[in-house]
Amino acid sequence: MYKETNKRSVVKGITWRVIATTTTILIVYFFFGRLDLAIAAGAIETVLKIGLFWAHERAWFKVRWGKKRIEPFNLWFTGLPLSGKTTIADKVYEELEQLHIPIERIDSKDIRDLIPNIGYTREDRNRHMHRIGNLICTLQNNSISTVASFVSPYKESRGAIREMVNNNIVVYVKADIETCKQRDYKGAYAKALSGEFKNFPGVDEVYEEPEHAEIVIDTDMTSVDEAVETIVKYVKKSCIK
Numbered sequence: 001m002y003k004e005t006n007k008r009s010v011v012k013g014i015t016w017r018v019i020a021t022t023t024t025i026l027i028v029y030f031f032f033g034r035l036d037l038a039i040a041a042g043a044i045e046t047v048l049k050i051g052l053f054w055a056h057e058r059a060w061f062k063v064r065w066g067k068k069r070i071e072p073f074n075l076w077f078t079g080l081p082l083s084g085k086t087t088i089a090d091k092v093y094e095e096l097e098q099l100h101i102p103i104e105r106i107d108s109k110d111i112r113d114l115i116p117n118i119g120y121t122r123e124d125r126n127r128h129m130h131r132i133g134n135l136i137c138t139l140q141n142n143s144i145s146t147v148a149s150f151v152s153p154y155k156e157s158r159g160a161i162r163e164m165v166n167n168n169i170v171v172y173v174k175a176d177i178e179t180c181k182q183r184d185y186k187g188a189y190a191k192a193l194s195g196e197f198k199n200f201p202g203v204d205e206v207y208e209e210p211e212h213a214e215i216v217i218d219t220d221m222t223s224v225d226e227a228v229e230t231i232v233k234y235v236k237k238s239c240i241k
Contacts, residue, residue, distance in 0.1 A: 025041065028042070075171055106135070
């Protein structure tokens with residue numbers, strides 16, 4: 001899918017205006033045989049129609065009839081480390097962005113880069129999830145939806161997010177632990193198994209599977225494109241009617 005840029009829209013508008021004005025000039029010249037009159041008519045038409053179009057658009061901008069507000073939603077991707085959350089969430093975000101709705105992408109790595117020394121104990125993670133919930137609430141108060149991807153291994157923190165934010169859609173990205181290890185290009189699982197990393201979900205820390213996820217994606221059986229299609233279709237049906 002392609003997104004219409006402002007530059008392209010401006011060029012399209014100018015080219016159409018040139019075509020329309022040229023047509024007016026030719027019609028006037030055809031009927032009256034006077035080039036000066038034809039050019040004057042074209043110039044007057046151009047100025048008047050630009051002004052009228054601007055006034056027309058401003059008037060309709062203030063009219064609420066026919067508009068439908070999209071309530072902000074939050075797609076919450078959860079799953080074991082390296083289950084495929086970020087990859088799928090990134091592509092879902094790209095697809096939803098094409099729908100021209102206000103939406104932001106939030107990923108655990110980016111947030112931890114902004115807020116270092118968070119910690120990985122159960123208490124640290126739950127406290128961190130509360131911060132993320134507040135961030136999402138702030139965005140939603142400004143009519144901005146979110147696509148968030150966090151391991152979020154504990155039921156209580158995911159439950160807190162569900163209570164804090166509006167239209168929360170949990171996407172459980174499921175994957176076998178061995179599959180996650182095979183995808184581990186950074187060696188995080190190896191470091192966790194050796195004891196270098198502590199409190200690592202799936203190794204020395206529990207990952208509590210969601211019991212009431214709106215969407216479950218098994219990446220051992222589902223391709224990235226299939227997963228994205230499933231999630232986007234759900235969002236369109238549930239949130240963008």
